[in-house]
Amino acid sequence: MELIPVDFEAFDKRIAAVRGDRNLERLHRGTRWAEGPVYFPAGRFLVWSDIPNDRMLRWDEQTGAIGPFRQPSGYVNGNTLDREGRLISCEHGARRVTRTEHDGSVTTLADSWRGRRLNSPNDVVVRSDGSIWFTDPPYGILGDYEGHRAEQEIDGCHVYRIDPGTGATEMVAGDFARPNGLAFDLDESRLFVADTQERHLRVFDVRDDGTLTGGRVFAAHDGKEGFDGLRLDDGGRVWAAVGSSVHCYDPDGTLLGRLNLPESVSNLVFGGPKRNRVFITATTSLYSVMLNIRGARPVWA
Numbered sequence: 001m002e003l004i005p006v007d008f009e010a011f012d013k014r015i016a017a018v019r020g021d022r023n024l025e026r027l028h029r030g031t032r033w034a035e036g037p038v039y040f041p042a043g044r045f046l047v048w049s050d051i052p053n054d055r056m057l058r059w060d061e062q063t064g065a066i067g068p069f070r071q072p073s074g075y076v077n078g079n080t081l082d083r084e085g086r087l088i089s090c091e092h093g094a095r096r097v098t099r100t101e102h103d104g105s106v107t108t109l110a111d112s113w114r115g116r117r118l119n120s121p122n123d124v125v126v127r128s129d130g131s132i133w134f135t136d137p138p139y140g141i142l143g144d145y146e147g148h149r150a151e152q153e154i155d156g157c158h159v160y161r162i163d164p165g166t167g168a169t170e171m172v173a174g175d176f177a178r179p180n181g182l183a184f185d186l187d188e189s190r191l192f193v194a195d196t197q198e199r200h201l202r203v204f205d206v207r208d209d210g211t212l213t214g215g216r217v218f219a220a221h222d223g224k225e226g227f228d229g230l231r232l233d234d235g236g237r238v239w240a241a242v243g244s245s246v247h248c249y250d251p252d253g254t255l256l257g258r259l260n261l262p263e264s265v266s267n268l269v270f271g272g273p274k275r276n277r278v279f280i281t282a283t284t285s286l287y288s289v290m291l292n293i294r295g296a297r298p299v300w301a
């Protein structure tokens with residue numbers, strides 16, 4: 001395991017409160033495009049995706065051992081856990097959102113909308129009411145690198161919600177260019193969604209019936225890189241992958257600072273027994289750094 005001095009750029013003095021380790025740990029190297037980190041608290045392991053290699057990997061927190069989790073994976077991209085601790089995944093290959101059941105079988109939760117195949121589900125989050133929210137840009141069908149080249153059937157790249165009662169897939173936002181990472185705030189009254197092509201992060205109000213209102217720009221980036229995955233910490237700060245950095249935004253939208261990495265970053269997740277260790281997927285590598293704050297606790301926990 002390689003140690004790299006932490007490069008934490010501060011833009012606001014409030015960032016000082018989050019700093020922890022002096023070194024970034026490179027836990028693994030050897031992926032083509034690492035994505036979709038998800039931490040399993042009960043098993044103390046982390047699973048992540050290596051999209052072009054059509055596989056998922058698993059890192060054991062207590063031994064440091066790394067090995068295959070699923071291969072082929074169906075070009076899985078984003079992952080999360082549901083309320084029962086089951087893995088929810090976005091598959092580029094079969095253009096679907098799946099749930100891995102306790103017995104290991106895989107259930108399709110969504111693969112179409114209004115009779116047309118989804119583009120290539122990218123990232124996913126579960127709300128405490130059991131609804132599952134995901135984004136559907138076309139990165140998995142534009143070529144054969146991250147999936148299978150195919151025609152886009154749906155006219156647009158939308159954000160969807162799978163209803164926990166009916167299982168129906170409903171569009172909740174239809175004005176995105178390339179929706180990507182998404183996360184709820186601490187009380188789930190707001191949903192943050194990245195638009196990679198527009199280089200900004202938007203925030204919506206969530207109504208009780210599962211529809212969204214608002215959608216103003218919460219944060220924008222004037223560089224050439226777009227936003228990808230994001231998570232919140234227990235102070236309501238938004239941590240988002242942008243270029244070769246993880247940006248940290250105050251709940252008021254101020255960019256507090258950024259953690260610079262040696263490679264392009266795709267996504268992150270908080271884990272460890274105290275959720276104070278952030279795991280970052282960045283191109284060839286899986287990194288982690290322990291911080292002085294905790295990741296947001298799911299509201300049902």
Ligand code: MG
Pocket residue numbers: 035078122123180181228229266267
């Ligand atoms: Mg993504």
